[in-house]
Amino acid sequence: MVMRKARAVAGARSKGNELFKGGKFTDACVAYGEGLDHDRYNSVLLCNxxxxxxxxxxxxxxxxxxxxxxNMRPNYSKARLRRADCNxxxxxxxxxxxxxxxxxQDNxxxxxxxxxxxxxQTQLKKQRGGP
Structure with a gap:
């Protein structure tokens, strides 16, 4: 059972990666989601x-x-960078x-x-009415 779950997660990740490389972002999103159906707290699938x-x-x-x-991996810099960019x-x-x-701090x-x-920081100052 554990091996089947691990294979399903790895397969979904591999499929998602191929689709992402091909620019098929919607399909890749679905593939990663299928992996998350087997392991909903997989930080790599979530970040992908x-x-x-x-x-x-x-x-x-x-x-x-x-x-x-x-929340799963507080030091996951790729997820933090992606979140900073999206914000x-x-x-x-x-x-x-x-x-x-x-x-x-880390890099x-x-x-x-x-x-x-x-x-x-520059945009935050502007937003707050600073120079």
């Missing part, structure tokens, strides 16, 4: 489905998947800044993280 949802413009759903993945796309600057700050030299943090 979040990538699909982000590509499709479903940022709220992507954030939900990333949040569940982070930025929704102009939820405070949430984006929080995630980028955590990422910066102070990461240019993408530093750039994302600076942008989110």
């Amino acid at each position: 489905r979040a990538a699909c949802r982000s590509k499709l413009g479903h940022f709220e759903k992507a954030i939900e998947d990333c949040t569940v993945a982070l 930025a796309k929704l102009e939820k600057w405070e949430a984006s800044v929080q995630d980028y700050e955590i990422l910066k 102070p030299e990461d240019e993408d993280v530093n750039k994302g943090l600076l942008e989110a």
